[in-house]
Amino acid sequence: MTDTAWIDGALTSARPQAVSALLRYFRNLDTAEEAFQNACLRALKSWPQNGPPRDPAAWLIMVGRNVAIDDIRRSKKQTPLPEDEAISDLDDAEEELAERLDGSHYRDDILRLLFICCHPDLPATQQIALALRIVSGLTVKQIARAFLVSEAAMEQRITRAKGRVADANVPFETPDAVARSERLAAVAAMIYLIFNEGYSASGDTAEIRKPLCEEAIRLARLLLRLFQSEPEIMGLTALLLLQHARADARFDSDGAVILLDDQDRTLWNPKLIAEGLALIDKAMRHRRSGPYQIQAAISALHARAARPEETDWTQIDLLYGALEVMQPSPVVTLNRAVAVSKVRGAEAALEMIEPLAPRLSNYFHFFGVRGAFLMQLGRNDEAATAFDRAIALANTSAEAAHIRMHLDRLQRDAKPRGAKAGK
Amino acid sequence: MLYAILCYHDEDHVGTWTKEQDAAVMQKLSVVQDKLTKAGRLGPVARLLPTTAATTLRKDDPPVVLDGPFAETKEQLLGFYVIDCKNLDEALDVARDLGKANPGGAYEIRPVGMFTPGSVPS
Numbered sequence: 001m002t003d004t005a006w007i008d009g010a011l012t013s014a015r016p017q018a019v020s021a022l023l024r025y026f027r028n029l030d031t032a033e034e035a036f037q038n039a040c041l042r043a044l045k046s047w048p049q050n051g052p053p054r055d056p057a058a059w060l061i062m063v064g065r066n067v068a069i070d071d072i073r074r075s076k077k078q079t080p081l082p083e084d085e086a087i088s089d090l091d092d093a094e095e096e097l098a099e100r101l102d103g104s105h106y107r108d109d110i111l112r113l114l115f116i117c118c119h120p121d122l123p124a125t126q127q128i129a130l131a132l133r134i135v136s137g138l139t140v141k142q143i144a145r146a147f148l149v150s151e152a153a154m155e156q157r158i159t160r161a162k163g164r165v166a167d168a169n170v171p172f173e174t175p176d177a178v179a180r181s182e183r184l185a186a187v188a189a190m191i192y193l194i195f196n197e198g199y200s201a202s203g204d205t206a207e208i209r210k211p212l213c214e215e216a217i218r219l220a221r222l223l224l225r226l227f228q229s230e231p232e233i234m235g236l237t238a239l240l241l242l243q244h245a246r247a248d249a250r251f252d253s254d255g256a257v258i259l260l261d262d263q264d265r266t267l268w269n270p271k272l273i274a275e276g277l278a279l280i281d282k283a284m285r286h287r288r289s290g291p292y293q294i295q296a297a298i299s300a301l302h303a304r305a306a307r308p309e310e311t312d313w314t315q316i317d318l319l320y321g322a323l324e325v326m327q328p329s330p331v332v333t334l335n336r337a338v339a340v341s342k343v344r345g346a347e348a349a350l351e352m353i354e355p356l357a358p359r360l361s362n363y364f365h366f367f368g369v370r371g372a373f374l375m376q377l378g379r380n381d382e383a384a385t386a387f388d389r390a391i392a393l394a395n396t397s398a399e400a401a402h403i404r405m406h407l408d409r410l411q412r413d414a415k416p417r418g419a420k421a422g423k
Numbered sequence: 424m425l426y427a428i429l430c431y432h433d434e435d436h437v438g439t440w441t442k443e444q445d446a447a448v449m450q451k452l453s454v455v456q457d458k459l460t461k462a463g464r465l466g467p468v469a470r471l472l473p474t475t476a477a478t479t480l481r482k483d484d485p486p487v488v489l490d491g492p493f494a495e496t497k498e499q500l501l502g503f504y505v506i507d508c509k510n511l512d513e514a515l516d517v518a519r520d521l522g523k524a525n526p527g528g529a530y531e532i533r534p535v536g537m538f539t540p541g542s543v544p545s
Binding site: 005006008009010012013014055218221222224225228229234237271274275278279282285 | 440444491527
Protein backbone atom coordinates (compact mmCIF):
# COMPACT_ATOMS: atom_id res chain seq x y z
CA MET A 1 0.00 0.00 0.00
CA THR A 2 1.12 3.54 -0.65
CA ASP A 3 1.91 6.02 2.08
CA THR A 4 -1.43 7.75 2.01
CA ALA A 5 -3.42 4.52 1.94
CA TRP A 6 -2.61 3.71 5.55
CA ILE A 7 -3.60 7.23 6.58
CA ASP A 8 -6.92 6.90 4.75
CA GLY A 9 -7.50 3.59 6.46
CA ALA A 10 -6.64 4.96 9.88
CA LEU A 11 -8.87 8.01 9.40
CA THR A 12 -11.79 5.92 8.20
CA SER A 13 -11.56 3.46 11.06
CA ALA A 14 -11.14 6.20 13.67
CA ARG A 15 -14.01 8.25 12.31
CA PRO A 16 -17.02 6.86 14.23
CA GLN A 17 -15.23 7.08 17.56
CA ALA A 18 -13.74 10.51 16.89
CA VAL A 19 -16.87 12.16 15.52
CA SER A 20 -19.03 10.73 18.29
CA ALA A 21 -16.66 11.96 21.02
CA LEU A 22 -16.51 15.39 19.38
CA LEU A 23 -20.27 15.40 19.27
CA ARG A 24 -20.31 14.82 23.01
CA TYR A 25 -18.09 17.87 23.52
CA PHE A 26 -19.86 20.24 21.15
CA ARG A 27 -23.39 18.82 21.12
CA ASN A 28 -23.72 19.94 17.54
CA LEU A 29 -23.32 17.71 14.51
CA ASP A 30 -21.92 20.36 12.19
CA THR A 31 -19.31 21.52 14.68
CA ALA A 32 -18.30 17.93 15.42
CA GLU A 33 -18.01 17.08 11.76
CA GLU A 34 -16.05 20.21 10.96
CA ALA A 35 -13.72 19.59 13.90
CA PHE A 36 -13.07 16.08 12.61
CA GLN A 37 -12.38 17.37 9.10
CA ASN A 38 -9.88 19.88 10.46
CA ALA A 39 -8.19 17.20 12.52
CA CYS A 40 -7.92 15.01 9.40
CA LEU A 41 -6.24 17.83 7.51
CA ARG A 42 -3.68 18.16 10.30
CA ALA A 43 -3.18 14.40 10.34
CA LEU A 44 -2.41 14.40 6.63
CA LYS A 45 0.31 16.97 7.33
CA SER A 46 1.67 15.50 10.53
CA TRP A 47 1.42 11.71 10.24
CA PRO A 48 3.60 11.17 7.15
CA GLN A 49 6.43 12.98 8.98
CA ASN A 50 5.95 11.75 12.52
CA GLY A 51 4.45 8.36 11.85
CA PRO A 52 1.05 7.25 13.05
CA PRO A 53 0.11 8.17 16.61
CA ARG A 54 -0.36 5.31 19.05
CA ASP A 55 -4.09 5.90 19.15
CA PRO A 56 -5.28 7.69 16.00
CA ALA A 57 -8.80 8.25 17.32
CA ALA A 58 -7.51 9.91 20.51
CA TRP A 59 -5.19 12.10 18.44
CA LEU A 60 -8.01 13.18 16.13
CA ILE A 61 -10.36 13.93 19.02
CA MET A 62 -7.73 15.97 20.80
CA VAL A 63 -6.71 17.98 17.75
CA GLY A 64 -10.27 18.35 16.50
CA ARG A 65 -11.40 19.65 19.85
CA ASN A 66 -8.56 22.13 20.15
CA VAL A 67 -8.98 23.50 16.64
CA ALA A 68 -12.72 23.88 17.13
CA ILE A 69 -12.32 25.59 20.47
CA ASP A 70 -9.82 27.97 18.90
CA ASP A 71 -12.27 28.67 16.09
CA ILE A 72 -15.03 29.41 18.53
CA ARG A 73 -12.78 31.71 20.55
CA ARG A 74 -11.59 33.43 17.43
CA SER A 75 -15.10 34.03 16.23
CA LYS A 76 -15.93 35.54 19.59
CA LYS A 77 -12.82 37.73 19.28
CA GLN A 78 -12.10 37.22 22.95
CA THR A 79 -8.59 35.96 22.58
CA PRO A 80 -5.86 36.62 20.05
CA LEU A 81 -5.13 34.05 17.34
CA PRO A 82 -3.46 31.00 18.87
CA GLU A 83 0.01 29.93 17.93
CA ASP A 84 0.17 26.79 15.86
CA GLU A 85 2.54 25.35 18.46
CA ALA A 86 -0.20 25.51 21.03
CA ILE A 87 -1.83 22.50 19.47
CA SER A 88 1.20 20.72 18.08
CA ASP A 89 2.51 19.38 21.36
CA LEU A 90 0.29 16.37 21.42
CA ASP A 91 2.15 13.59 23.12
CA ASP A 92 1.19 14.33 26.71
CA ALA A 93 -2.28 15.36 25.80
CA GLU A 94 -2.85 12.16 23.88
CA GLU A 95 -1.88 10.07 26.85
CA GLU A 96 -4.23 11.85 29.18
CA LEU A 97 -7.06 11.61 26.71
CA ALA A 98 -6.48 7.99 25.83
CA GLU A 99 -7.07 7.09 29.43
CA ARG A 100 -10.40 8.79 29.52
CA LEU A 101 -11.35 7.36 26.17
CA ASP A 102 -11.36 3.73 26.99
CA GLY A 103 -14.28 2.46 28.90
CA SER A 104 -17.91 3.20 28.85
CA HIS A 105 -17.99 6.69 27.31
CA TYR A 106 -16.79 5.46 24.00
CA ARG A 107 -19.53 2.89 23.68
CA ASP A 108 -22.35 5.28 24.47
CA ASP A 109 -20.80 7.98 22.29
CA ILE A 110 -20.91 5.85 19.18
CA LEU A 111 -24.32 4.51 20.02
CA ARG A 112 -25.58 8.09 20.46
CA LEU A 113 -24.13 9.17 17.15
CA LEU A 114 -25.79 6.27 15.37
CA PHE A 115 -28.99 6.81 17.28
CA ILE A 116 -29.16 10.48 16.32
CA CYS A 117 -28.93 9.44 12.68
CA CYS A 118 -31.92 7.13 12.99
CA HIS A 119 -34.15 9.54 14.84
CA PRO A 120 -37.80 8.49 14.43
CA ASP A 121 -38.69 11.92 12.99
CA LEU A 122 -36.55 11.16 9.96
CA PRO A 123 -37.89 9.17 7.01
CA ALA A 124 -35.88 6.01 6.31
CA THR A 125 -34.04 7.41 3.30
CA GLN A 126 -32.86 10.40 5.31
CA GLN A 127 -31.71 8.17 8.18
CA ILE A 128 -29.58 6.14 5.85
CA ALA A 129 -28.12 9.13 4.06
CA LEU A 130 -27.28 10.85 7.34
CA ALA A 131 -25.60 7.77 8.81
CA LEU A 132 -23.53 7.21 5.69
CA ARG A 133 -22.44 10.82 5.69
CA ILE A 134 -21.79 11.31 9.40
CA VAL A 135 -20.76 7.90 10.69
CA SER A 136 -19.21 6.26 7.66
CA GLY A 137 -17.83 9.47 6.20
CA LEU A 138 -18.86 8.74 2.63
CA THR A 139 -18.89 11.87 0.49
CA VAL A 140 -22.20 13.35 -0.65
CA LYS A 141 -21.19 12.37 -4.16
CA GLN A 142 -20.66 8.73 -3.18
CA ILE A 143 -23.98 8.58 -1.37
CA ALA A 144 -25.83 10.28 -4.22
CA ARG A 145 -24.37 7.72 -6.60
CA ALA A 146 -25.46 4.81 -4.43
CA PHE A 147 -28.97 6.24 -4.19
CA LEU A 148 -29.02 7.00 -7.90
CA VAL A 149 -29.95 10.64 -7.34
CA SER A 150 -28.15 13.88 -8.16
CA GLU A 151 -25.53 15.27 -5.82
CA ALA A 152 -27.59 18.42 -5.27
CA ALA A 153 -30.65 16.40 -4.30
CA MET A 154 -28.63 14.33 -1.84
CA GLU A 155 -26.97 17.42 -0.39
CA GLN A 156 -30.41 18.84 0.24
CA ARG A 157 -31.66 15.61 1.78
CA ILE A 158 -28.75 15.48 4.22
CA THR A 159 -29.04 19.15 5.14
CA ARG A 160 -32.72 18.70 5.85
CA ALA A 161 -32.03 15.63 7.97
CA LYS A 162 -29.41 17.51 9.99
CA GLY A 163 -31.85 20.33 10.59
CA ARG A 164 -34.46 17.98 11.94
CA VAL A 165 -31.97 16.18 14.16
CA ALA A 166 -30.75 19.48 15.60
CA ASP A 167 -34.32 20.32 16.60
CA ALA A 168 -34.90 16.88 18.05
CA ASN A 169 -32.85 17.35 21.24
CA VAL A 170 -31.46 13.89 21.76
CA PRO A 171 -30.27 13.79 25.38
CA PHE A 172 -26.54 13.66 26.00
CA GLU A 173 -26.65 12.10 29.43
CA THR A 174 -25.45 8.53 29.70
CA PRO A 175 -28.53 6.43 28.85
CA ASP A 176 -29.94 3.98 31.37
CA ALA A 177 -30.27 0.30 30.52
CA VAL A 178 -33.74 0.65 29.03
CA ALA A 179 -32.85 3.67 26.91
CA ARG A 180 -29.68 1.92 25.81
CA SER A 181 -31.49 -1.16 24.59
CA GLU A 182 -34.07 1.02 22.80
CA ARG A 183 -31.27 2.88 21.07
CA LEU A 184 -29.61 -0.35 20.16
CA ALA A 185 -32.79 -1.69 18.54
CA ALA A 186 -33.32 1.53 16.57
CA VAL A 187 -29.72 1.53 15.37
CA ALA A 188 -29.89 -2.14 14.38
CA ALA A 189 -33.00 -1.40 12.31
CA MET A 190 -31.21 1.44 10.57
CA ILE A 191 -28.23 -0.75 9.70
CA TYR A 192 -30.65 -3.31 8.31
CA LEU A 193 -32.21 -0.55 6.19
CA ILE A 194 -28.84 0.53 4.82
CA PHE A 195 -28.14 -3.05 3.83
CA ASN A 196 -31.51 -3.51 2.16
CA GLU A 197 -31.05 -0.31 0.23
CA GLY A 198 -27.96 -1.86 -1.33
CA TYR A 199 -29.30 -5.39 -1.51
CA SER A 200 -32.51 -4.53 -3.33
CA ALA A 201 -30.53 -3.12 -6.23
CA SER A 202 -31.16 -4.55 -9.67
CA GLY A 203 -28.45 -6.17 -11.75
CA ASP A 204 -27.41 -3.04 -13.59
CA THR A 205 -27.03 -1.05 -10.39
CA ALA A 206 -25.84 -3.81 -8.04
CA GLU A 207 -22.18 -2.91 -8.45
CA ILE A 208 -22.83 0.77 -7.75
CA ARG A 209 -24.93 0.02 -4.68
CA LYS A 210 -22.66 -2.65 -3.23
CA PRO A 211 -20.87 -0.12 -1.00
CA LEU A 212 -24.16 0.29 0.90
CA CYS A 213 -24.10 -3.40 1.80
CA GLU A 214 -20.44 -3.24 2.74
CA GLU A 215 -20.96 -0.14 4.88
CA ALA A 216 -23.90 -1.79 6.64
CA ILE A 217 -21.71 -4.78 7.46
CA ARG A 218 -18.97 -2.51 8.75
CA LEU A 219 -21.45 -0.70 11.01
CA ALA A 220 -22.90 -4.00 12.23
CA ARG A 221 -19.42 -5.23 13.11
CA LEU A 222 -18.72 -1.97 14.89
CA LEU A 223 -21.92 -2.30 16.89
CA LEU A 224 -21.15 -5.93 17.71
CA ARG A 225 -17.71 -5.03 19.00
CA LEU A 226 -19.36 -2.53 21.35
CA PHE A 227 -22.07 -4.97 22.45
CA GLN A 228 -20.33 -8.30 22.29
CA SER A 229 -22.95 -10.27 24.17
CA GLU A 230 -26.10 -9.11 22.40
CA PRO A 231 -27.47 -12.12 20.51
CA GLU A 232 -29.65 -9.94 18.26
CA ILE A 233 -26.65 -7.89 17.14
CA MET A 234 -24.81 -11.17 16.44
CA GLY A 235 -27.89 -12.25 14.50
CA LEU A 236 -28.02 -9.02 12.53
CA THR A 237 -24.34 -9.20 11.63
CA ALA A 238 -24.66 -12.86 10.68
CA LEU A 239 -27.71 -12.12 8.55
CA LEU A 240 -25.96 -9.38 6.60
CA LEU A 241 -22.81 -11.47 6.10
CA LEU A 242 -24.75 -14.51 4.91
CA GLN A 243 -26.89 -12.49 2.50
CA HIS A 244 -23.94 -10.54 1.18
CA ALA A 245 -21.96 -13.75 0.66
CA ARG A 246 -24.25 -14.46 -2.30
CA ALA A 247 -23.70 -11.07 -3.96
CA ASP A 248 -21.62 -12.41 -6.84
CA ALA A 249 -24.13 -15.14 -7.69
CA ARG A 250 -27.33 -13.09 -7.68
CA PHE A 251 -27.22 -11.64 -11.20
CA ASP A 252 -26.15 -12.99 -14.56
CA SER A 253 -23.88 -11.08 -16.93
CA ASP A 254 -26.91 -9.27 -18.39
CA GLY A 255 -27.99 -8.12 -14.94
CA ALA A 256 -30.95 -10.53 -14.77
CA VAL A 257 -31.94 -11.95 -11.38
CA ILE A 258 -30.79 -15.48 -10.60
CA LEU A 259 -32.99 -17.13 -7.98
CA LEU A 260 -31.47 -18.98 -5.03
CA ASP A 261 -32.22 -22.40 -6.55
CA ASP A 262 -30.41 -21.52 -9.76
CA GLN A 263 -27.39 -19.72 -8.31
CA ASP A 264 -23.90 -21.08 -8.85
CA ARG A 265 -23.10 -21.80 -5.23
CA THR A 266 -19.37 -21.94 -5.87
CA LEU A 267 -19.61 -18.16 -6.34
CA TRP A 268 -20.79 -17.72 -2.76
CA ASN A 269 -18.15 -16.18 -0.55
CA PRO A 270 -16.97 -18.92 1.84
CA LYS A 271 -15.23 -16.50 4.21
CA LEU A 272 -18.34 -14.41 4.79
CA ILE A 273 -20.40 -17.57 5.20
CA ALA A 274 -17.95 -18.97 7.75
CA GLU A 275 -18.11 -15.76 9.78
CA GLY A 276 -21.90 -15.62 9.52
CA LEU A 277 -22.30 -19.23 10.63
CA ALA A 278 -19.90 -18.72 13.54
CA LEU A 279 -21.90 -15.72 14.71
CA ILE A 280 -25.30 -17.37 14.47
CA ASP A 281 -23.95 -20.40 16.35
CA LYS A 282 -22.73 -18.08 19.05
CA ALA A 283 -26.02 -16.21 19.19
CA MET A 284 -28.10 -19.39 19.55
CA ARG A 285 -26.16 -20.31 22.67
CA HIS A 286 -27.77 -17.37 24.48
CA ARG A 287 -31.26 -18.81 24.04
CA ARG A 288 -32.70 -15.33 23.61
CA SER A 289 -34.16 -15.56 20.16
CA GLY A 290 -35.17 -12.57 18.05
CA PRO A 291 -36.16 -11.64 14.50
CA TYR A 292 -32.61 -11.03 13.27
CA GLN A 293 -31.38 -14.34 14.65
CA ILE A 294 -34.24 -16.21 13.02
CA GLN A 295 -33.67 -14.57 9.68
CA ALA A 296 -29.96 -15.32 9.99
CA ALA A 297 -30.76 -18.95 10.88
CA ILE A 298 -32.88 -19.23 7.72
CA SER A 299 -30.09 -17.73 5.68
CA ALA A 300 -27.65 -20.12 7.36
CA LEU A 301 -29.72 -23.14 6.30
CA HIS A 302 -29.44 -21.99 2.70
CA ALA A 303 -25.72 -21.36 3.12
CA ARG A 304 -25.16 -24.84 4.56
CA ALA A 305 -26.77 -26.55 1.56
CA ALA A 306 -24.12 -27.23 -1.05
CA ARG A 307 -26.90 -28.01 -3.56
CA PRO A 308 -30.49 -26.65 -3.59
CA GLU A 309 -31.90 -30.19 -3.06
CA GLU A 310 -30.05 -30.39 0.25
CA THR A 311 -31.90 -27.39 1.69
CA ASP A 312 -33.67 -28.18 4.95
CA TRP A 313 -37.05 -26.70 3.99
CA THR A 314 -38.85 -28.26 6.94
CA GLN A 315 -36.61 -26.36 9.32
CA ILE A 316 -37.00 -23.17 7.26
CA ASP A 317 -40.79 -23.55 7.45
CA LEU A 318 -40.53 -23.84 11.24
CA LEU A 319 -38.27 -20.80 11.50
CA TYR A 320 -40.62 -18.68 9.40
CA GLY A 321 -43.41 -19.91 11.66
CA ALA A 322 -41.50 -18.57 14.66
CA LEU A 323 -40.86 -15.30 12.85
CA GLU A 324 -44.58 -14.98 12.06
CA VAL A 325 -45.33 -15.15 15.78
CA MET A 326 -42.67 -12.59 16.65
CA GLN A 327 -43.24 -10.22 13.77
CA PRO A 328 -46.61 -10.93 12.19
CA SER A 329 -46.52 -9.61 8.63
CA PRO A 330 -48.02 -10.76 5.34
CA VAL A 331 -44.57 -10.62 3.79
CA VAL A 332 -43.24 -13.13 6.32
CA THR A 333 -46.19 -15.41 5.61
CA LEU A 334 -45.51 -15.09 1.90
CA ASN A 335 -41.93 -16.19 2.48
CA ARG A 336 -43.07 -19.03 4.62
CA ALA A 337 -45.37 -20.17 1.83
CA VAL A 338 -42.35 -20.73 -0.40
CA ALA A 339 -40.93 -23.12 2.19
CA VAL A 340 -44.35 -24.75 2.56
CA SER A 341 -44.56 -25.31 -1.19
CA LYS A 342 -41.30 -27.28 -0.98
CA VAL A 343 -42.42 -29.34 1.99
CA ARG A 344 -46.14 -29.85 1.43
CA GLY A 345 -46.62 -28.81 -2.18
CA ALA A 346 -47.94 -25.84 -4.13
CA GLU A 347 -51.59 -26.51 -3.27
CA ALA A 348 -51.02 -26.00 0.46
CA ALA A 349 -48.82 -22.98 -0.20
CA LEU A 350 -51.43 -21.36 -2.42
CA GLU A 351 -54.06 -21.87 0.21
CA MET A 352 -51.78 -20.19 2.70
CA ILE A 353 -51.29 -17.02 0.69
CA GLU A 354 -54.86 -16.51 -0.60
CA PRO A 355 -55.91 -14.62 2.57
CA LEU A 356 -53.00 -12.22 2.04
CA ALA A 357 -54.35 -10.95 -1.28
CA PRO A 358 -56.17 -7.85 0.04
CA ARG A 359 -53.12 -6.65 1.95
CA LEU A 360 -50.55 -7.43 -0.74
CA SER A 361 -52.55 -6.29 -3.77
CA ASN A 362 -49.73 -3.91 -4.76
CA TYR A 363 -46.80 -6.13 -3.87
CA PHE A 364 -44.72 -7.42 -6.75
CA HIS A 365 -43.47 -10.53 -4.99
CA PHE A 366 -46.98 -11.64 -4.03
CA PHE A 367 -47.98 -12.01 -7.65
CA GLY A 368 -44.62 -13.47 -8.65
CA VAL A 369 -44.91 -16.17 -5.97
CA ARG A 370 -48.61 -16.77 -6.64
CA GLY A 371 -47.91 -17.15 -10.35
CA ALA A 372 -45.16 -19.66 -9.63
CA PHE A 373 -47.44 -21.76 -7.41
CA LEU A 374 -50.22 -21.72 -10.01
CA MET A 375 -47.75 -22.68 -12.70
CA GLN A 376 -46.59 -25.66 -10.62
CA LEU A 377 -50.22 -26.74 -10.35
CA GLY A 378 -50.69 -26.50 -14.10
CA ARG A 379 -53.20 -23.66 -13.79
CA ASN A 380 -51.43 -21.75 -16.52
CA ASP A 381 -54.06 -19.17 -17.42
CA GLU A 382 -54.35 -18.01 -13.83
CA ALA A 383 -50.56 -18.07 -13.55
CA ALA A 384 -50.27 -15.82 -16.59
CA THR A 385 -52.73 -13.34 -15.08
CA ALA A 386 -50.68 -13.25 -11.86
CA PHE A 387 -47.43 -12.76 -13.77
CA ASP A 388 -48.97 -9.95 -15.83
CA ARG A 389 -49.90 -8.20 -12.62
CA ALA A 390 -46.38 -8.78 -11.22
CA ILE A 391 -44.79 -7.16 -14.26
CA ALA A 392 -47.02 -4.14 -13.81
CA LEU A 393 -45.80 -3.84 -10.22
CA ALA A 394 -42.11 -4.57 -10.82
CA ASN A 395 -39.72 -2.10 -9.16
CA THR A 396 -36.73 -2.78 -11.35
CA SER A 397 -36.21 -3.81 -14.94
CA ALA A 398 -34.50 -6.99 -13.70
CA GLU A 399 -37.60 -8.00 -11.76
CA ALA A 400 -39.80 -7.44 -14.80
CA ALA A 401 -37.42 -9.36 -17.03
CA HIS A 402 -37.44 -12.27 -14.62
CA ILE A 403 -41.24 -12.55 -14.65
CA ARG A 404 -41.29 -12.17 -18.40
CA MET A 405 -39.10 -15.26 -18.56
CA HIS A 406 -41.82 -17.23 -16.72
CA LEU A 407 -44.46 -15.86 -19.06
CA ASP A 408 -42.44 -16.88 -22.09
CA ARG A 409 -42.12 -20.36 -20.69
CA LEU A 410 -45.87 -20.55 -20.13
CA GLN A 411 -46.50 -19.46 -23.70
CA ARG A 412 -44.08 -22.02 -25.04
CA ASP A 413 -45.77 -24.78 -23.05
CA ALA A 414 -49.26 -23.87 -24.17
CA LYS A 415 -49.02 -22.09 -27.48
CA PRO A 416 -52.55 -20.81 -28.01
CA ARG A 417 -53.37 -18.94 -24.82
CA GLY A 418 -56.45 -17.01 -25.83
CA ALA A 419 -56.40 -13.38 -26.82
CA LYS A 420 -53.28 -12.42 -24.91
CA ALA A 421 -50.97 -14.92 -26.57
CA GLY A 422 -52.03 -13.66 -29.96
CA LYS A 423 -50.81 -10.15 -29.30
CA MET B 424 13.55 -24.83 16.42
CA LEU B 425 10.02 -23.98 15.47
CA TYR B 426 8.82 -20.42 15.98
CA ALA B 427 5.30 -19.15 15.92
CA ILE B 428 4.82 -15.67 14.48
CA LEU B 429 1.62 -14.20 15.82
CA CYS B 430 0.10 -11.40 13.75
CA TYR B 431 -1.43 -8.48 15.62
CA HIS B 432 -3.16 -5.53 14.03
CA ASP B 433 -6.02 -3.14 14.61
CA GLU B 434 -9.10 -4.92 13.38
CA ASP B 435 -10.95 -1.67 12.67
CA HIS B 436 -8.12 -0.67 10.40
CA VAL B 437 -7.79 -3.97 8.56
CA GLY B 438 -11.57 -3.93 8.26
CA THR B 439 -11.42 -0.80 6.12
CA TRP B 440 -9.41 -2.55 3.42
CA THR B 441 -11.33 -3.09 0.22
CA LYS B 442 -11.39 -6.55 -1.31
CA GLU B 443 -8.73 -5.36 -3.76
CA GLN B 444 -6.45 -3.97 -1.05
CA ASP B 445 -6.85 -7.15 0.95
CA ALA B 446 -5.99 -9.29 -2.07
CA ALA B 447 -2.95 -7.13 -2.78
CA VAL B 448 -1.63 -7.63 0.76
CA MET B 449 -2.26 -11.38 0.57
CA GLN B 450 -0.44 -11.49 -2.74
CA LYS B 451 2.61 -9.76 -1.27
CA LEU B 452 2.60 -12.10 1.72
CA SER B 453 2.37 -15.14 -0.51
CA VAL B 454 5.69 -14.16 -2.11
CA VAL B 455 7.37 -14.39 1.29
CA GLN B 456 5.52 -17.61 2.06
CA ASP B 457 6.55 -19.25 -1.21
CA LYS B 458 10.18 -18.60 -0.39
CA LEU B 459 9.77 -20.31 2.97
CA THR B 460 7.84 -23.22 1.46
CA LYS B 461 10.63 -23.86 -1.04
CA ALA B 462 13.14 -23.93 1.81
CA GLY B 463 10.93 -26.41 3.63
CA ARG B 464 10.54 -24.06 6.56
CA LEU B 465 6.88 -23.08 6.48
CA GLY B 466 4.51 -24.79 8.86
CA PRO B 467 0.81 -24.08 9.28
CA VAL B 468 -0.44 -20.58 8.47
CA ALA B 469 -3.78 -19.34 9.72
CA ARG B 470 -5.75 -16.17 9.28
CA LEU B 471 -8.41 -15.84 11.94
CA LEU B 472 -11.95 -14.54 11.52
CA PRO B 473 -12.74 -11.24 13.27
CA THR B 474 -12.75 -11.25 17.07
CA THR B 475 -16.50 -10.63 17.03
CA ALA B 476 -16.77 -14.29 16.03
CA ALA B 477 -14.58 -15.31 18.99
CA THR B 478 -15.68 -16.99 22.20
CA THR B 479 -13.58 -17.24 25.33
CA LEU B 480 -13.67 -20.02 27.89
CA ARG B 481 -12.59 -18.83 31.32
CA LYS B 482 -11.25 -21.87 33.15
CA ASP B 483 -12.82 -20.89 36.43
CA ASP B 484 -14.67 -23.43 38.48
CA PRO B 485 -17.18 -23.86 36.98
CA PRO B 486 -15.81 -22.75 33.57
CA VAL B 487 -17.47 -19.64 32.11
CA VAL B 488 -18.07 -19.06 28.42
CA LEU B 489 -17.78 -15.41 27.37
CA ASP B 490 -18.45 -13.72 24.06
CA GLY B 491 -15.54 -12.04 22.41
CA PRO B 492 -11.77 -12.46 22.29
CA PHE B 493 -9.56 -13.29 25.25
CA ALA B 494 -8.15 -9.81 25.63
CA GLU B 495 -9.87 -6.49 24.91
CA THR B 496 -7.01 -4.54 23.36
CA LYS B 497 -6.61 -2.12 20.53
CA GLU B 498 -4.64 -4.63 18.49
CA GLN B 499 -6.03 -8.09 18.07
CA LEU B 500 -4.52 -11.43 17.16
CA LEU B 501 -5.52 -11.87 13.52
CA GLY B 502 -3.49 -14.91 12.50
CA PHE B 503 -0.26 -16.84 12.89
CA TYR B 504 2.57 -18.61 11.11
CA VAL B 505 4.67 -21.53 12.23
CA ILE B 506 8.15 -21.49 10.72
CA ASP B 507 11.34 -23.50 11.14
CA CYS B 508 14.35 -21.35 12.11
CA LYS B 509 17.79 -21.97 13.56
CA ASN B 510 17.43 -19.19 16.06
CA LEU B 511 15.55 -16.05 17.02
CA ASP B 512 17.54 -13.93 14.55
CA GLU B 513 16.34 -16.03 11.66
CA ALA B 514 12.80 -15.85 12.94
CA LEU B 515 13.10 -12.07 13.18
CA ASP B 516 14.35 -11.96 9.60
CA VAL B 517 11.25 -13.78 8.43
CA ALA B 518 9.05 -11.47 10.47
CA ARG B 519 10.78 -8.45 8.93
CA ASP B 520 10.12 -9.82 5.43
CA LEU B 521 6.48 -10.38 6.29
CA GLY B 522 6.36 -6.90 7.79
CA LYS B 523 7.61 -5.34 4.58
CA ALA B 524 4.84 -7.12 2.68
CA ASN B 525 2.20 -6.02 5.18
CA PRO B 526 3.22 -2.98 7.22
CA GLY B 527 1.40 -1.86 10.36
CA GLY B 528 0.51 -3.71 13.53
CA ALA B 529 2.97 -6.03 15.21
CA TYR B 530 4.30 -9.57 15.16
CA GLU B 531 4.87 -11.54 18.31
CA ILE B 532 7.52 -14.23 17.89
CA ARG B 533 7.14 -17.21 20.19
CA PRO B 534 9.24 -20.38 20.28
CA VAL B 535 7.00 -23.41 19.83
CA GLY B 536 7.22 -26.03 22.56
CA MET B 537 5.10 -28.79 21.10
CA PHE B 538 4.03 -29.15 17.51
CA THR B 539 1.73 -31.39 15.53
CA PRO B 540 1.28 -30.35 11.93
CA GLY B 541 -2.33 -31.48 12.01
CA SER B 542 -4.31 -33.11 9.26
CA VAL B 543 -7.31 -30.88 8.58
CA PRO B 544 -7.70 -30.01 4.91
CA SER B 545 -6.97 -26.35 4.19
